[in-house]
Amino acid sequence: MSDALDQNIATPQQSEQNYRSAPGISQSELKNLQYDPNKFFNKDWDKSRKEHFVLGSLVDCLLTTPDKFEDLFFFIEEEKIPTQKLMKMAEIFIEQGMDITLENLEVVRTHAGYNPTWGIAAVEKWFNSSAREYVELSLLNPDKTLATFKQKEIAEKIVESFKTNEFTKLHFEERENILRFYQVEIYYNALVKNPITNRTEEVACKGMLDMVEVDILNKTILPIDIKTTGKPTRLFGESQKKYRYDIQAASYTYGLQKLIAGEAESTLKLDLKEYTILPFLFLVETTIEENIGTPLPYKMSEADMLCGYYGTNSFPKNVPAIYSNGVMLQIPASPGWFTLLEQYLWHRETEVFNYTPKEWYQLKQHGAIISSIWN
Structure with missing residues (x-):
């Protein structure tokens, strides 16, 4: 691991509270950049503990710690x-x-x-x-x-559902050659092209994965995130789009790639050089009490992962952001992980925080935002 990397990334914090205060951009923070750059840079996003967040935290804790x-x-x-x-x-x-x-x-x-x-x-x-x-x-x-x-009662029912359902219980049962790690912290530098200078820069990032399954026989790594939803589990796709869980999957997978390459710090202390990362898995259960009992596992497709990395204009066409001398020529309607990291560097270089790069470019060139609600 390089000296530069050691200086830029944080060390594992061993607790969620310390993790959140550690240096580095998390995917949950970065997603705020697409809605309000000012709030992102002022760290002024909503930190209130809404009911669904509390319930999700209860379930995560009961299952993982x-x-x-x-x-x-x-x-x-x-x-x-x-x-x-x-x-x-x-x-x-x-x-x-x-x-x-x-x-x-x-x-x-x-x-x-x-x-x-x-x-x-x-x-x-x-x-x-x-x-x-x-x-x-x-x-x-x-x-x-x-x-x-x-909420505690509902959380306990959800946990029981995950542990007994035929399609999810295997991730909570003891299995030969399977090692499980919970609340796995990863700190790494993402390599991002600065759209203003055209130089590749290191941006300190971090992630905390609910679960990581390591198959020591087949040398595979399965990243898992546990989700609760206020809707029936079969409608999870709506939540994936709304909350951009594809970005979460992409950023965590990228972090694991860095860990395999020996370019990250983590609470997961294994030599993973020969390992392959399996498609990201979401385990989903509803919080609607009468519907609890039919959790669904969702495996990320290659197309959805590409959207998570680079964004998309119209599924499944992936359109990365394109800059020329600091001018944005093209940006996905829905940005991805790397798109948002580029946007982060653009804001940092230009010190423009009231507008996104797309808004700024269109206002400068056309004096108005170009309507494109169907594209």
Whole structure:
């Protein structure tokens, strides 16, 4: 491994919290670049823990690191979750680490604008009955993620489904010659052509894979990601497009290629020089409680992987971005992993953050964005 590589990439962090703060661009962060470059560079994307994220995290933990479950989560009854208005007050108490006193309640109520016509006694009574337990538990568990007991119940059903279904259970059973690694961190430098300078540069990247199966007999590596969806599992293709899971698969596969080549740091400590990477696999189960029990495995096709790497205008035609002297001549309607890394370098060089390269080029050349909703 080169000295330059050692200087640029992070070392394995052994925890998700440290992983997220480690240097390097993750695929989940990079995908934000296509929607709002300003927010990407200011790291101002939405970090709130939405319900489906919490449920997905519960499932991931129960399947991949069950020994850490009690250390990562705490639980509350669903009816104890504050209403939206009360939640504003609750979050202030939690963020500021404030004791729930009458004096603090008055200050927080004013700041949150909660029912200004109510007397403080009425506010106190309602807060104590509907938000106090939530705040107190959150203050007692500052480093844990809050979930409801109902979410825990659903997560446990999903885990049981994955482990017992005939098409998914093989990935959780002990099998001869199969080694499994969970929450695998990979840190590497992606080689990207700078569209302004035309020089190839190293961009520090990182990824955390839910599961990696290593077949030591056949010398293969199977990268796996566990997905939960609020829709029936057979509609997973819609989520793949919406959330660009093809980019996730491409970036993780590229990271594994770097690891095989000895050009990455990872928590996976094996000599993989002679190994082949199998097509990326998503294991998918619904969160619709009455539909749990029929998880589906989805294997990435070669065409979808190409879209993940380079983007596409119309499936299955793959159209990489093309630059000439810093001017974008062609860009996919849906960018891929490498397209977005090029875009990252373009923004960094031009210091243009209010527009994407495609928008900037069209505005400069035509004074307007060229409509192309059917292409």
